[in-house]
Amino acid sequence: MHLSEITHPNQLHGLSIRQLQQIARQIRDKHLQTVAATGGHLGPGLGVVELTLGLYQTLDLDRDKVIWDVGHQAYPHKLLTGRYSDFHTLRQKDGVAGYLKRCENKFDHFGAGHASTSISAALGMALARDLKGEKFKAVAVIGDGALTGGMALEAINHAGHLPKTNLLVVLNDNEMSISPNVGAIPRYLNKMRLSPPVQFIKDNLEEQFKHIPFVGESLSPELERIKEGMKRLAVPKVGAVFEELGFTYMGPVDGHNLEELIATFQQAHQIIGPVLVHVVTTKGKGYELAEKDQVGYHAQTPFNLTTGKAIPSSKPKPPAYAKVFSHTLVKLAEQNPKIVGITAAMATGTGLDKLQAKLPNQYIDVGIAEQHAVTLAAGLACEGMRPVAAIYSTFLQRAFDQIIHDVCIQNLPVFFCLDRAGIVGADGPTHQGMYDIAYLRCIPNMVVMAPKDEAELQRMVVTGINHTSSPISMRFPRGNGHGVPLMEEGWEPLEIGKGEILRQGDDVLIVGYGTMVYPSMQAAEILSEHGIEATVINARFVKPLDTELILPLAKQIGRVVTLEEGCLMGGFGSAVAEALMDADVLVPVKRIGVPDILVDHATPEESYAALGLTSRQIAETVLQAFFKKQAAAVV
Numbered sequence: 001m002h003l004s005e006i007t008h009p010n011q012l013h014g015l016s017i018r019q020l021q022q023i024a025r026q027i028r029d030k031h032l033q034t035v036a037a038t039g040g041h042l043g044p045g046l047g048v049v050e051l052t053l054g055l056y057q058t059l060d061l062d063r064d065k066v067i068w069d070v071g072h073q074a075y076p077h078k079l080l081t082g083r084y085s086d087f088h089t090l091r092q093k094d095g096v097a098g099y100l101k102r103c104e105n106k107f108d109h110f111g112a113g114h115a116s117t118s119i120s121a122a123l124g125m126a127l128a129r130d131l132k133g134e135k136f137k138a139v140a141v142i143g144d145g146a147l148t149g150g151m152a153l154e155a156i157n158h159a160g161h162l163p164k165t166n167l168l169v170v171l172n173d174n175e176m177s178i179s180p181n182v183g184a185i186p187r188y189l190n191k192m193r194l195s196p197p198v199q200f201i202k203d204n205l206e207e208q209f210k211h212i213p214f215v216g217e218s219l220s221p222e223l224e225r226i227k228e229g230m231k232r233l234a235v236p237k238v239g240a241v242f243e244e245l246g247f248t249y250m251g252p253v254d255g256h257n258l259e260e261l262i263a264t265f266q267q268a269h270q271i272i273g274p275v276l277v278h279v280v281t282t283k284g285k286g287y288e289l290a291e292k293d294q295v296g297y298h299a300q301t302p303f304n305l306t307t308g309k310a311i312p313s314s315k316p317k318p319p320a321y322a323k324v325f326s327h328t329l330v331k332l333a334e335q336n337p338k339i340v341g342i343t344a345a346m347a348t349g350t351g352l353d354k355l356q357a358k359l360p361n362q363y364i365d366v367g368i369a370e371q372h373a374v375t376l377a378a379g380l381a382c383e384g385m386r387p388v389a390a391i392y393s394t395f396l397q398r399a400f401d402q403i404i405h406d407v408c409i410q411n412l413p414v415f416f417c418l419d420r421a422g423i424v425g426a427d428g429p430t431h432q433g434m435y436d437i438a439y440l441r442c443i444p445n446m447v448v449m450a451p452k453d454e455a456e457l458q459r460m461v462v463t464g465i466n467h468t469s470s471p472i473s474m475r476f477p478r479g480n481g482h483g484v485p486l487m488e489e490g491w492e493p494l495e496i497g498k499g500e501i502l503r504q505g506d507d508v509l510i511v512g513y514g515t516m517v518y519p520s521m522q523a524a525e526i527l528s529e530h531g532i533e534a535t536v537i538n539a540r541f542v543k544p545l546d547t548e549l550i551l552p553l554a555k556q557i558g559r560v561v562t563l564e565e566g567c568l569m570g571g572f573g574s575a576v577a578e579a580l581m582d583a584d585v586l587v588p589v590k591r592i593g594v595p596d597i598l599v600d601h602a603t604p605e606e607s608y609a610a611l612g613l614t615s616r617q618i619a620e621t622v623l624q625a626f627f628k629k630q631a632a633a634v635v
C-alpha cells in the first residue's frame with residue numbers, strides 16, 4: 001500500500017513492519033518535498049514518523065482520539081488522515097494549516113499552536129468519555145519542550161490523581177525544544193534515557209534473546225514485555241517521578257523502532273489509569289542536514305533539498321526587526337550589567353541567542369514557560385536588575401495575569417519586548433500578534449509603545465531600558481524593516497508619551513501606530529492626488545497617548561482616521577476615540593485595523609489585502625468615509 005492510498009489511519013491495521021517501514025519512507029519523502037517547496041516545520045515531523053505509525057496501528061481512529069501538542073510535528077498525522085493530495089497547499093492561503101484544526105479534519109480532535117495544552121485537553125475528553133459511559137482511548141502526544149510548560153504539569157498533577165481514568169500520554173523526547181531543551185525536567189529525562197541499567201538491558205538483552213532458537217531477529221511482543229519488565233525491575237528509578245505522580249511509566253522506548261513502539265503501545269493500552277510512554281526520538285530523523293542542525297531545521301523557509309540552503313529571495317532584504325532588536329539590546333547590555341534578557345524557549349526567534357553568546361550571564365531561557373518568565377522578571381526588577389522579557393505577542397498572552405498581578409500592580413520596571421506583533425502570516429490564527437495593544441493598554445501603570453521602523457525601534461529599546469519608573473512594553477512585527485539607516489550606538493531616547501507630526505494637511509488627521517505609520521504616509525500621498533491633504537501623526541505611544549498633540553489637531557481638522565495592525569476591539573483606535581470623547585472633542589473617527597475576526601494562515605501581503613490594510617485600500621476607505629464626492633470620482 002502506498003501512502004497516497006491511505007485516507008484513514010485504520011488502513012494501517014494489519015500491515016507488516018516492512019510495509020509500515022515503506023510508508024515511513026513515503027511520509028518522509030512527502031514531508032521533505034512539501035516543506036522544501038512551501039516552508040514550514042521540518043525537524044519536528046521527521047522525528048515522529050515511526051511514533052505516529054506505531055501509535056496509529058494500535059488504535060481505532062474511528063473511536064480513539066489523539067491530541068497533538070503544538071501540532072507543528074503533526075504533518076505525518078495529516079498525511080495519514082486524508083490530506084496527502086492537498087498537502088502541497090501546506091500553510092498557504094485556503095490550504096492545509098500548519099497546525100491541527102478541528103474544522104479542517106475529523107481526526108484533528110484538538111487544535112493547537114501554543115504548547116503544553118494536549119494533556120489537559122486529552123484528560124478533559126477522557127473525563128467526558130467516562131461521564132458519558134463511552135469507550136475510547138484518549139491519547140496526548142507531547143514533546144519534551146512542551147512538557148516544560150506549566151499547563152502540562154498542572155494536567156499531570158490532575159491526571160495522576162485519577163487512578164481509574166484511562167489516559168495515555170506519549171512523551172516525544174528528542175532533547176530539543178526549538179533550541180536545546182532547558183531545565184530540570186529535560187535533565188531528568190536525559191538521565192532516564194542514558195541510565196546505564198537501561199542501556200545495558202536494551203543493548204544486551206536483545207542480543208541475548210536473538211540467540212534463543214526460533215526467536216531470531218524479531219523481538220516478539222512477549223519479549224518486549226519481558227524487556228520492559230526487567231527495565232522496571234532493574235531500574236526502579238527510571239520514571240520514578242512520573243510513577244510517584246500516579247502514572248504508570250513505560251520506557252524509554254526507541255522512537256524509531258516500529259516493533260518496540262507497537263509492542264509498548266499495545267501494552268500501554270491494557271493498563272488502567274494514566275500511563276506515560278517515554279519515546280526517545282531524533283528531531284529531523286531521516287534528513288541528515290536536519291539531524292545535524294536541529295535548531296536550524298526546526299522550521300524552514302522554502303529551501304533546496306539537496307543543499308539544504310534557503311531559496312534566496314529575489315532582492316536583498318533589510319535587516320529583520322528581531323535582528324535589529326537583539327543587536328541593540330546586546331550593545332546596551334555590554335554597557336549595563338543590570339540588563340537581563342529573558343526568553344521563553346524562543347532564543348533564535350527573538351534573537352536573544354546573540355545575547356546568550358555574548359553575555360551568557362545576562363541571558364535566561366526559562367523553557368516554554370511564559371508565566372514563569374514574567375514573574376521571574378518581576379523578581380529580578382525587585383532586586384534592581386533591568387529585566388527585558390522578550391516574548392512574542394501571541395505567547396505573552398499566556399502571562400496576562402502575571403503582567404497584571406506580579407508586574408503592574410507592584411509597578412515593577414519590567415521591559416516587555418513583543419516580537420511578532422501584528423500579522424505573522426503562515427502560522428495563522430494561533431500565532432497572529434493581534435491583541436497586545438488591547439491587552440496591555442488596559443492595565444494601570446503600563447507604558448505601551450511601538451516604533452514606525454527599525455531605526456525608531458533602536459530608540460525605543462534605549463527608551464525602554466532607561467524607563468525604570470513603571471513597566472513598559474514595545475511591540476514590533478515579524479519580518480524585515482524598511483531599510484532605513486541605522487546607528488551603531490548613541491541612540492536618542494524618546495520622551496514618554498510624545499508622538500511626532502510627519503505631514504501637514506487641513507482635510508483629515510491620520511494617526512498611525514507602529515507598522516501602520518508608513519502605510520499612513522503612503523495613503524496620504526494617494527489622497528493628495530485627489531486633492532485631499534492629510535496631517536499624519538506617528539503616535540509612538542498608545543499609553544500614555546499624546547493628547548496634547550492629537551486633540552487640538554482633531555478639533556481643528558474635524559476628521560480623524562486611526563490606523564493599527566491589531567484588533568480594533570480595545571486597540572489603538574479605541575484609545576484615540578476614548579480620548580476625544582473624554583475631552584468632548586466630538587468629531588467623526590474612522591478606525592482602521594483588524595475587525596473582530598480570526599486571521600487565517602496566508603502570506604502577510606494576502607492578509608493585509610484581505611483586511612483592507614494596504615495604503616491604497618486605506619486611502620479608499622478614507623475617501624468613502626469622509627469624501628464621498630472624490631470617492632465617486634475614483635471609481
Ligand SMILES: Cc1ncc(C[n+]2csc(CCOP(=O)(O)OP(=O)(O)O)c2C)c(N)n1
Binds near residue numbers: 047073115146283368
Ligand atoms: C506557549 C508557546 N510558547 C512558545 C512556542 C514556540 N514553540 C513552538 S514549537 C516549540 C518547541 C517545542 O518543543 P517540543 O515540544 O519538544 O517539540 P519538538 O519541536 O521537539 O518536536 C516552541 C518553543 C509555542 N508554540 N507555544
Ligand SMILES: CC(=O)[C@@H](O)[C@H](O)COP(=O)(O)O
Binds near residue numbers: 070072349424427478
Ligand atoms: C511552532 C511555533 O510556535 C514556532 O515554531 C513558531 O512557528 C515560530 O514562529 P517564527 O517563525 O515567527 O519564529
Ligand SMILES: [Mg+2]
Binds near residue numbers: 173177
Ligand atoms: Mg522536543
